[in-house]
Amino acid sequence: xxxxxxxxxxxxxxxxxxxxxxxxxxxxxxxxxxxxxxxxxxxxxxxxxxxxxxxxxxxxxxxxxxxxxxxxxxxxxxxxxxxxxxxxxxxxxxxxxxxxxxxxxxxxxxxxxxxxxxxxxxxxxxxxxxxxxxxxxxxxxxxxxxxxxxxxxxxxxxxxxxxxxxxxxxxxxxxxxxxxxxxxxxxxxxxxxxxxxxxxxxxxxxxxxxxxxxxxxxxxxxxxxxxxxxxxxxxxxxxxxxxxxxxxxxxxxxxxxxxxxxxxxxxxxxxxxxxxxxxxxxxxxxxxxxxxxxxxxxxxxxxxxxxxxxxxxxxxxxxxxxxxxxxxxxxxxxxxxxxxxxxxxxxxxxxxxxxxxxxxxxxxxxxxxxxxxxxxxxxxxxxxxxxxxxxxxxxxxxxxxxxxxxxxxxxxxxxxxxxxxxxxxxxxxxxxxxxxxxxxxxxxxxxxxxxxxxxxxxxxxxxxxxxxxxxxxxxxxxxxxxxxxxxxx
Amino acid sequence: xxxxxxxxxxxxxxxxxxxxxxxxxxxxxxxxxxxxxxxxxxxxxxxxxxxxxxxxxxxxxxxxxxxxxxxxxxxxxxxxxxxxxxxxxxxxxxxxxxxxxxxxxxxxxxxxxxxxxxxxxxxxxxxxxxxxxxxxxxxxxxxxxxxxxxxxxxxxxxxxxxxxxxxxxxxxxxxxxxxxxxxxxxxxxxxxxxxxxxxxxxxxxxxxxxxxxxxxxxxxxxxxxxxxxxxxxxxxxxxxxxxxxxxxxxxxxxxxxxxxxxxxxxxxxxxxxxxxxxxxxxxxxxxxxxxxxxxxxxxxxxxxxxxxxxxxxxxxxxxxxxxxxxxxxxxxxxxxxxxxxxxxxxxxxxxxxxxxxxxxxxxxxxxxxxxxxxxxxxxxxxxxxxxxxxxxxxxxxxxxxxxxxxxxxxxxxxxxxxxxxxxxxxxxxxxxxxxxxxxxxxxxxxxxxxxxxxxxxxxxxxxxxxxxxxxxxxxxxxxxxxxxxxxxx
Numbered sequence: 012x013x014x015x016x017x018x019x020x021x022x023x024x025x026x027x028x029x030x031x032x033x034x035x036x037x038x039x040x041x042x043x044x045x046x047x048x049x050x051x052x053x054x055x056x057x058x059x060x061x062x063x064x065x066x067x068x069x070x071x072x073x074x075x076x077x078x079x080x081x082x083x084x085x086x087x088x089x090x091x092x093x094x095x096x097x098x099x100x101x102x103x104x105x106x107x108x109x110x111x112x113x114x115x116x117x118x119x120x121x122x123x124x125x126x127x128x129x130x131x132x133x134x135x136x137x138x139x140x141x142x143x144x145x146x147x148x149x150x151x152x153x154x155x156x157x158x159x160x161x162x163x164x165x166x167x168x169x170x171x172x173x174x175x176x177x178x179x180x181x182x183x184x185x186x187x188x189x190x191x192x193x194x195x196x197x198x199x200x201x202x203x204x205x206x207x208x209x210x211x212x213x214x215x216x217x218x219x220x221x222x223x224x225x226x227x228x229x230x231x232x233x234x235x236x237x238x239x240x241x242x243x244x245x246x247x248x249x250x251x252x253x254x255x256x257x258x259x260x261x262x263x264x265x266x267x268x269x270x271x272x273x274x275x276x277x278x279x280x281x282x283x284x285x286x287x288x289x290x291x292x293x294x295x296x297x298x299x300x301x302x303x304x305x306x307x308x309x310x311x312x313x314x315x316x317x318x319x320x321x322x323x324x325x326x327x328x329x330x331x332x333x334x335x336x337x338x339x340x341x342x343x344x345x346x347x348x349x350x351x352x353x354x355x356x357x358x359x360x361x362x363x364x365x366x367x368x369x370x371x372x373x374x375x376x377x378x379x380x381x382x383x384x385x386x387x388x389x390x391x392x393x394x395x396x397x398x399x400x401x402x403x404x405x406x407x408x409x410x411x412x413x414x415x416x417x418x419x420x421x422x423x424x425x426x427x428x429x430x431x432x433x434x435x436x437x438x439x440x441x442x443x444x445x446x447x448x449x450x451x452x453x454x455x456x457x458x459x460x461x462x463x464x465x466x467x468x469x470x471x472x473x474x475x476x477x478x479x480x481x482x483x484x485x486x487x488x489x490x491x492x493x494x495x496x497x498x499x500x
Numbered sequence: 501x502x503x504x505x506x507x508x509x510x511x512x513x514x515x516x517x518x519x520x521x522x523x524x525x526x527x528x529x530x531x532x533x534x535x536x537x538x539x540x541x542x543x544x545x546x547x548x549x550x551x552x553x554x555x556x557x558x559x560x561x562x563x564x565x566x567x568x569x570x571x572x573x574x575x576x577x578x579x580x581x582x583x584x585x586x587x588x589x590x591x592x593x594x595x596x597x598x599x600x601x602x603x604x605x606x607x608x609x610x611x612x613x614x615x616x617x618x619x620x621x622x623x624x625x626x627x628x629x630x631x632x633x634x635x636x637x638x639x640x641x642x643x644x645x646x647x648x649x650x651x652x653x654x655x656x657x658x659x660x661x662x663x664x665x666x667x668x669x670x671x672x673x674x675x676x677x678x679x680x681x682x683x684x685x686x687x688x689x690x691x692x693x694x695x696x697x698x699x700x701x702x703x704x705x706x707x708x709x710x711x712x713x714x715x716x717x718x719x720x721x722x723x724x725x726x727x728x729x730x731x732x733x734x735x736x737x738x739x740x741x742x743x744x745x746x747x748x749x750x751x752x753x754x755x756x757x758x759x760x761x762x763x764x765x766x767x768x769x770x771x772x773x774x775x776x777x778x779x780x781x782x783x784x785x786x787x788x789x790x791x792x793x794x795x796x797x798x799x800x801x802x803x804x805x806x807x808x809x810x811x812x813x814x815x816x817x818x819x820x821x822x823x824x825x826x827x828x829x830x831x832x833x834x835x836x837x838x839x840x841x842x843x844x845x846x847x848x849x850x851x852x853x854x855x856x857x858x859x860x861x862x863x864x865x866x867x868x869x870x871x872x873x874x875x876x877x878x879x880x881x882x883x884x885x886x887x888x889x890x891x892x893x894x895x896x897x898x899x900x901x902x903x904x905x906x907x908x909x910x911x912x913x914x915x916x917x918x919x920x921x922x923x924x925x926x927x928x929x930x931x932x933x934x935x936x937x938x939x940x941x942x943x944x945x946x947x948x949x950x951x952x953x954x955x956x957x958x959x960x961x962x963x964x965x966x967x968x969x970x971x972x973x974x975x976x977x978x979x980x981x982x983x984x985x986x987x988x989x
Binding site for chain 2 (some may be wrong): 023024027028030031034035038042043044045046047048049050051053054056057058060061224225226227228229242243244246281282
């Protein structure tokens with residue numbers, strides 16, 4: 012066996028163990044008995060310790076040095092293994108353990124503080140998390156930018172400065188679009204109740220309609236929708252609300268976007284570093300284009316309207332045009348996860364700017380609430396009414412996820428580029444979508460993006476697939492055109 | 501940290517990883533997407549390799565040598581760790597891998613051969629499995645008895661000779677009892693259909709009624725009922741047949757016996773070698789006493805009759821006495837897993853004698869079918885009609901489980917001893933059971949047996965709990981009395 016072969020055999024077992032850790036996460040959110048939590052924490056710690064030891068195994072460094080890659084795939088495998096190895100060994104084991112312990116407790120403190128609307132109860136804990144994450148960031152950055160080093164965990168080969176340049180172009184146009192849209196009369200919200208079991212049946216149909224393969228996947232209910240796993244075992248969850256069936260349907264389509272990416276990767280990469288989505292941003296580009304550019308299009312919603320009438324009878328929406336407007340209704344709200352296409356990225360940019368300043372030290376934790384509320388007022392035009400609608404709404408910072416938020420909007424930006432290219436490549440896409448047929452679109456995405464898994468760096472794969480340098484212009488044009496037309500601007 | 505503390509910390513992680521491997525097994529049998537099978541095989545191999553490396557880690561030998569146990573619990577922990585370590589290092593890694601590979605394929609060959617009623621297709625594979633298992637047994641026995649070494653994996657501190665002595669006492673009396681019972685007219689079998697969802701609802705009630713804690717457990721459907729996991733995450737499965745609700749109810753109660761044992765262990769032993777049932781035989785004593793001595797008693801079936809009438813309406817059984825007879829109906833049959841209390845152990849003894857001879861070399865694989873059929877005819881009085889009703893009916897040998905079968909009957913023997921002691925300790929047990937109240941019985945079992953986990957060797961814990969040297973007499977008396985009375989002998 013060559014050094015490369017030995018390394019890949021070792022890596023294959025590591026990937027298999029990583030899949031197991033992921034499955035435990037799925038189990039915990041879907042089927043685990045509540046009382047199992049303390050034992051599960053030990054189980055997770057044990058498998059994470061095994062993974063950490065393998066990722067930082069000195070033999071990996073030796074194999075990396077000796078390996079003689081014969082082609083681009085092998086070079087890409089080594090690139091990703093090296094990145095993981097160097098990331099792991101840069102952070103002292105004690106610091107990694109402390110972060111795991113502190114963030115695990117901080118999540119509970121955050122949840123309680125949010126329930127109590129008590130920012131002061133959370134701040135000391137957040138202070139500790141921020142200090143530890145800055146320490147970790149310094150270990151990773153080795154003199155470079157701390158925040159960039161954190162972004163690297165979720166969006167490799169991408170810097171905070173690059174992201175800021177994209178967001179700076181987006182913010183004024185989105186603020187203006189939002190204000191113009193909300194100045195117009197909009198459609199009424201959906202009313203009535205929608206049977207939960209019927210929602211689940213229809214969402215299963217939507218999932219398979221978007222190409223989700225139930226032979227290697229399954230749909231369950233969970234508190235928060237998510238997709239989990241790679242290769243031949245990629246599971247999604249969704250949720251139901253009897254008054255808001257769109258939550259179920261679009262959560263499902265969103266998660267199917269993530270899952271289809273994983274299921275669409277070249278089987279030759281199974282259980283290798285290339286056998287999973289290359290970054291959170293590219294992942295989100297798939298979930299967003301499935302959910303929004305395809306799923307919330309006039310053509311597809313026309314078909315979905317018929318499906319809903321068939322499933323629920325007349326539910327008080329006059330016709331397909333009115334349904335399209337209802338699905339894409341823009342309205343004021345504080346909560347990121349409930350935001351529409353127009354306002355979502357404004358929520359992200361707020362968090363991106365604040366967390367970057369927290370990491371650089373330009374913003375103190377004690378000033379966070381004020382900074383949040385000022386920025387919200389500036390972009391949305393009204394004041395935050397309570398902390399659970401403001402700086403306590405997201406779990407991310409409590410568990411140490413700094414550098415993660417911007418990948419959501421990068422996903423939207425990438426989805427904008429892909430959508431433009433897809434529409435050029437498939438001129439009759441709307442005819443297909445109007446019949447509920449997404450196979451042209453999902454096939455194009457699989458062929459041009461999904462099958463490559465981790466082969467190309469995030470911006471490279473978007474560029475290859477879309478034929479353009481990734482930037483926000485296509486997304487902004489899409490949003491201005493779509494909502495300009497919907498709101499008669 | 502002392503050597504003992506270091507060893508226990510290491511062992512705790514190993515136990516946690518063992519729990520993860522068990523959970524993957526649960527996942528595979530209940531929720532795993534069908535197409536995930538090839539990936540799952542690699543995941544299982546990866547975690548098994550991790551476990552094997554830890555169980556045979558040279559540091560374990562050093563810690564064992566240096567450890568200075570301060571009490572009986574510490575001594576028992578070391579006893580079990582030493583047993584696992586020595587067992588693991590005795591078998592060459594290559595042989596262990598070959599056995600894993602060959603038995604994995606053999607299971608598929610067996611399933612196909614059973615479907616095709618084609619013994620000849622299975623024999624060459626079984627030959628290979630037998631040869632490999634004998635090799636493994638020789639490595640384990642190191643000059644001692646090969647079959648004893650295999651029994652040790654499932655029923656530690658117990659030999660084939662000891663088991664044979666017990667079985668030799670049982671066989672003639674069970675053959676005679678069986679013949680006498682079947683010479684009498686028996687009750688009719690249950691007729692009609694029973695809604696599957698209602699069965700699942702009632703079985704959930706039976707499960708919690710027998711003390712199963714759903715806060716650290718859950719009930720799912722699977723092809724084969726099983727219990728899985730230890731400590732705070734102990735899950736069971738059951739199944740439903742619309743024409744045979746007893747299958748669902750008694751599978752549930754049986755698995756609850758296993759699960760309650762795990763749930764009843766002293767929490768101080770969580771994720772240690774003592775934190776799980778001590779042997780398959782003692783485990784089976786719990787599942788059997790729950791299912792049979794308690795669940796199929798006149799008193800409990802009287803209560804269950806009322807529950808079934810409430811759930812299903814009149815189902816054609818006149819009264820509680822007739823119901824008791826129906827539940828305990830003895831009838832001819834070829835299949836071990838469908839056998840009643842009278843005949844079950846005869847099925848086991850047949851397998852025990854044959855597998856012991858296969859391991860000693862006294863029986864050739866090519867002569868297995870004939871030997872099976874002769875023995876069946878001798879004990880049951882009629883001929884095997886097809887291989888799937890004969891030597892192809894069980895999966896065990898195909899996957900290398902030699903030495904496992906006798907633990908089923910040891911469980912029955914132990915249950916007989918425990919039942920006799922329990923009845924002495926709780927004179928009004930039947931009054932409680934007649935109201936569906938099992939808490940007196942299950943509380944006694946938890947206090948006297950379950951809570952000790954792996955602290956005492958199998959025969960020792962039965963002796964402590966029952967106050968008698970474990971032997972078959974109580975079981976035989978119980979069976980002769982119960983079925984003598986039911987069949988008017």
